[in-house]
Amino acid sequence: MILQGENVLKQYHHNGGLINALNNVSFKVNKGDFVTVTGPSGSGKSTLLLSIFGLIRLTSGTIIFDGKRIDNISDRKLTDVRKKSVGYILQSFALVPYLTTIQNVMIPLALEKIPKKEQYKRAAAILDYVGLSDRMEHLPRELSAGQQQRVAIARSIVHRPQIIMADEPTGNLDPSLSLEILDFLKKINRDNKITIMMVTHSPVAAEYGTLKLHLNEGKIVESSKVKLYSPELLNN
Amino acid sequence: MTISKLVLIELWKRKSQLITGLLAITLGISVIVAIQSISVVSEQNVARNLDNLGANxxxxxxxxxxxxxxxxxxxxxxxxxxxxxxxxxxxxxxxxxxxxxxxxxxxxxxxxxxxxxxxxxxxxxxxxxxxxxxxxxxxxxxxxxxxxxxxxxxxxxxxxxxxxxxxxxxxxxxxxxxxxxxxxxxxxxxxxxxxxxxxxxxxxxxxxxxxxxxxxxxxxxxxxxxxxxxxxxxxxxxxxxxxxxxxxxxxxxxxxxxxxxxxxxGQIVSTQIETNQLMKKVTLVMLIIIFFVGGISIGNYIWANVNERKREIGILRMMGAERGTIYEMFLLKSLILGIVGGALGYVFGTLAGVILGPYLAGIVVKPLYLYLLWSILLSVAISLTGSLIPTYLAAKFDPHSNLQED
Incomplete structure (x- = not known):
């Protein structure tokens, strides 16, 4: 198991009252899982995704990542966990507008203070992997939406994270581009054994999950695990 | 890619903002250097003449x-x-x-x-x-x-x-x-x-x-x-x-x-003392004004830059940038502004002194090279002081709320 949440609670103060954005949520994610989190707007999907690695601080509950508790560690240590082990993909791509494609991809490596030559080598290889080796010196505004999201995906995996947290990664894309990106995420998941946790509105995207969590009013109301059959079993 | 390269790229890509940010501090340093260039040479001339008169x-x-x-x-x-x-x-x-x-x-x-x-x-x-x-x-x-x-x-x-x-x-x-x-x-x-x-x-x-x-x-x-x-x-x-x-x-x-x-x-000594003291007071007053005006101007520029880049700060924090990295980004930027502003201020101020000196004070003003160092140090001090609060606030931003900015 790579990630586990126990009685995760996130409360907000609103108009003098308390709102439970996450209401004692518990989940378990195995290494290599492709987790999809679905639910209506305001159900707590994004809050769950962002709170796991401390972008939103929990009110209470326990988060265990890679065998270590991370809900009660300092901001500095949580930042370090994000830097080394987590890749983020957001709906709006979140690229730095004045940096070229390859410079954007090199950011996580720069934060880890990896030597410049190594940064360039790894970023170029990843851009080749996502099919953007001919767009390395382009600025984000010179790329299509699908290309921008592929840059964001490249940036999320360049530092070889253990898990990718994707918040509506296809939300800004048309259906054909969405499928392209989802297929690509699946490829990353299978090829690199990187765990993916993806929040989505789309039922089509949700079908990509091997573990499907459905949230409503801050609670997991449905959880289903897709059984993966090995080729040997299928042949039998 | 390094943080310093990121800062340089950002500065270069937003040149018009850079010029606006530099304007106040460059003008301020120019004024001080021009006044000092003229007054120092003037004081030295009078002092030399006075010394040549003999015992005083x-x-x-x-x-x-x-x-x-x-x-x-x-x-x-x-x-x-x-x-x-x-x-x-x-x-x-x-x-x-x-x-x-x-x-x-x-x-x-x-x-x-x-x-x-x-x-x-x-x-x-x-x-x-x-x-x-x-x-x-x-x-x-x-x-x-x-x-x-x-x-x-x-x-x-x-x-x-x-x-x-x-x-x-x-x-x-x-x-x-x-x-x-x-x-x-x-x-x-x-x-x-x-x-x-x-x-x-x-x-x-x-x-x-x-x-x-x-x-x-x-x-x-x-x-x-x-x-x-x-x-x-x-x-x-x-x-x-x-x-x-x-x-x-x-x-x-x-x-x-x-x-x-x-x-x-002789009256000449006391007159010279009064002149020297007056010039020192004028320079001090100018220095205080420029410290505040320059500091506020740079602070305002950095604050505007922080607000413009809230989302970028959020992205960096999300990817694992520490608060120290955000400090490094903005303080390095203000350090560069300070160095460039100080150097430009020295050049313009010296030019003003050299050109205006003969007309205003009837003296030939030569560049005071030591003032280049002082100009840069003063400008950097003003720039860093002015940037401290905006940078502190930038580092304290909640990454999550900044990610939602659009």
Missing amino acids: ILVLPQAASIDDYYTSDIDAPTLPMDYVERILTSTIAGVDNMSPKLTRRVKVGDQSVVLTGIQPKSEIASKPLWQSSGLTGAEIKAACAPTQSDNKSHGLEDEKLKRKAIDTLNYNDCLAGSQVAKRLKLNVNGQIKIMNKEFRVVKILPETGTVDDDRIFANLKDVQTLLGIENQVSAIEIMGCCNAISDGLLGKLRNILPDTRVTTI
């Missing part, structure tokens, strides 16, 4: 008046010769030369003349007009501003270093002022009898237009013995460095010579 501080016995100094009556008060040693052994800076002298009105035949005992080396050093008559000797050391390394960088020649003091004025030799020589019909190598003692006239001094023209100068020791006033002097004339006088040299002398009157000779 007078130490008199407590009971003596300036009239006593000039009339040199027979009963005029005196002060101990030891006071010269006291000044010499003190740590007071800015005393370039001291001329102790004993002056008395005496009769030569039926004529009344003023006999002044002097220490030749120090006396001639303080009398530039005498030096033009060829009274030169060993080099004297000057402690005044133009000898200091920082002022040498201004390109100012130290006139005093070129002055030479006469080595000796032998016992029984004397120098005669131009008027007294005419009155007593004295010639070089001629003899004059003062109080039954024969003196040889070794030099007729050039006309100076001062009381010196009516005086006969002999060796101080000789005069003290002749007048029977051993180890006493009427006055100590001091060549004080003009800048040191501005910095309170008179007060320091009064502290170590409490039972004396220490005064400056």
Whole structure:
């Protein structure tokens, strides 16, 4: 198991009252899982995704990542966990507008203070992997939406994270581009054994999950695990 | 990719904002450098001219008046010769030369003349007009501003270093002022009898237009013995460095010579002091204004930049950038702004000084290279101070809320 949440609670103060954005949520994610989190707007999907690695601080509950508790560690240590082990993909791509494609991809490596030559080598290889080796010196505004999201995906995996947290990664894309990106995420998941946790509105995207969590009013109301059959079993 | 490269790329991609951010600090530094370039050279010119006039501080016995100094009556008060040693052994800076002298009105035949005992080396050093008559000797050391390394960088020649003091004025030799020589019909190598003692006239001094023209100068020791006033002097004339006088040299002398009157000779010194102090005050006021205006301007620019880049800050924090990295990003940016603003301010200010100096102050202003360093340091200090609060707030931003900004 790579990630586990126990009685995760996130409360907000609103108009003098308390709102439970996450209401004692518990989940378990195995290494290599492709987790999809679905639910209506305001159900707590994004809050769950962002709170796991401390972008939103929990009110209470326990988060265990890679065998270590991370809900009660300092901001500095949580930042370090994000830097080394987590890749983020957001709906709006979140690229730095004045940096070229390859410079954007090199950011996580720069934060880890990896030597410049190594940064360039790894970023170029990843851009080749996502099919953007001919767009390395382009600025984000010179790329299509699908290309921008592929840059964001490249940036999320360049530092070889253990898990990718994707918040509506296809939300800004048309259906054909969405499928392209989802297929690509699946490829990353299978090829690199990187765990993916993806929040989505789309039922089509949700079908990509091997573990499907459905949230409503801050609670997991449905959880289903897709059984993966090995080729040997299928042949039998 | 490094954080510093990211900062440089961001600066380069937003050049128009960079120019706006630099404007206030560059103008501010320019104004200070221009004022300082003109005033420093002006002060140095006046100080040099003043130093060339000779002694500018007078130490008199407590009971003596300036009239006593000039009339040199027979009963005029005196002060101990030891006071010269006291000044010499003190740590007071800015005393370039001291001329102790004993002056008395005496009769030569039926004529009344003023006999002044002097220490030749120090006396001639303080009398530039005498030096033009060829009274030169060993080099004297000057402690005044133009000898200091920082002022040498201004390109100012130290006139005093070129002055030479006469080595000796032998016992029984004397120098005669131009008027007294005419009155007593004295010639070089001629003899004059003062109080039954024969003196040889070794030099007729050039006309100076001062009381010196009516005086006969002999060796101080000789005069003290002749007048029977051993180890006493009427006055100590001091060549004080003009800048040191501005910095309170008179007060320091009064502290170590409490039972004396220490005064400056001539209005010019006090005028110069007032001018120097006024220029310092003007510069200080400008400095305070520029510190606030420049700091607020840079702070405002950085704050606008922080707000514009909230989302970027959120992205970086999400990817694992520590708060320190955000500090590094914005403080490095303001450091670069400070360095560039300071350097540009120095260039524009120096150009303004060089161009305007001859028109405004009638002086030729040369670049003060040391001010490049000061300009950059000041500009960096202003820039960093102005950026501290916006940077602190940027580092404290909640990454999650910034990610939602669009």
